[in-house]
Amino acid sequence: MVRAGLTPERLTQAGAELADEVGFEEVTVSEVARRFDVKVASLYSHVKNSRDLKARIALLSLEELADRAADALAGRAGKDALIALADVYRDYAREHPGRYAAAQFRLTPAEAAASAGIRHSQMTRALLRGYDLPEPDQTHAVRLLGSVFHGYVDLELAGGFSHSAPDSQESWSRILDALDTLLRNWSAEPPEGDREK
């Protein structure tokens, strides 16, 4: 019998495609095996278990996303860069919903440390150089941007903004405008926290 030529990479790739088709949660070792026309047990020499397969898909997705982000950021700065980066996340999520969901997979600290996750925060930091924030604030801003990008994309994917005016693209643009303004005026704010609670 002809060998199927399974490798962790090919399985991961197939898993990623499957994720985009049926949703990341529905990715199953069995279904991947079926797609290679191979018995399920065969996959277990290439992948530790179901969780391992999913983690690999997550790592692949983070990598792809980081590559796109790096591309988008090249040669841009300021608001231009902000919009470009934001659109990378949003577009990726729309093109590859399963992979995007995979990118949210809970990796172990060790896996996370070795993942492209690092590149993502580095790129956000690079982006923020254009806004010139002092250090503690830069981290706050990184977290803010991460939250908005992730939160918006996630809600949009969940169907939160569909079929209700104004359309999502408009909100997205307006929100990015607002973030740009916010970042440009970040320091020019009420001197210190007069926060309650």
Place this chain on the structure above:
Amino acid sequence: MVRAGLTPERLTQAGAELADEVGFEEVTVSEVARRFDVKVASLYSHVKNSRDLKARIALLSLEELADRAADALAGRAGKDALIALADVYRDYAREHPGRYAAAQFRLTPAEAAASAGIRHSQMTRALLRGYDLPEPDQTHAVRLLGSVFHGYVDLELAGGFSHSAPDSQESWSRILDALDTLLRNWSAEPPEGDREK
């Protein structure tokens, strides 16, 4: 043999507790049955299927969250209200991670329409009354707040901000300050979109 007294409500409640213990994804009809010391098949007279159970947990969580939000908002306005509402989401997610995850469950449009999801957007809108935004912008702002709250809480829960300075509480406060400023100056921005792309 003594009857266990199963009802959809008690099953949902048990499911919610289970979710907080083991994670929403891991909630299983079998495990809930085990907790009632009852055979699995018995649950199927009270709950349509696994998906139905999860949807009920989602609805319960949305309801609880909305109740808390309503409480927190009562008698507050402006930044005070903003912080109170934001903290409701964050605190709920930290106290009940499983339920919080459940609140993100993809409901059908019909279920969503009948859920407390509506109350959530209404409350955000109520909160924004304190900032007095004209209509299209109000919707944009609702979406922005939803994105930040959801995004931040989600990333924090995923462990994104743990073990790295500055601590998460500080970023959270700073981000809410920034949002307040942003909302107060929302209209006072660059007249019209000079956005590219």
Place this chain on the structure above:
DNA sequence: GCCCATGCCTAAAGCCTTTAGGCAACCCTC
């Protein structure tokens, strides 16, 4: 006190995961 409805049970099929052990195909060496 009887009777029916309801509630939980047994049984069973289907699908997924994971491990163990086996045979055959491939590659490398002689």
Place this chain on the structure above:
DNA sequence: GAGGGTTGCCTAAAGGCTTTAGGCATGGGC
């Protein structure tokens, strides 16, 4: 080019979750 070892996929099997079908007994109502 043949032998031999390694690697790759297979069969077998156990265990878990889901879901449906059909049965018996409990418990409330008459």
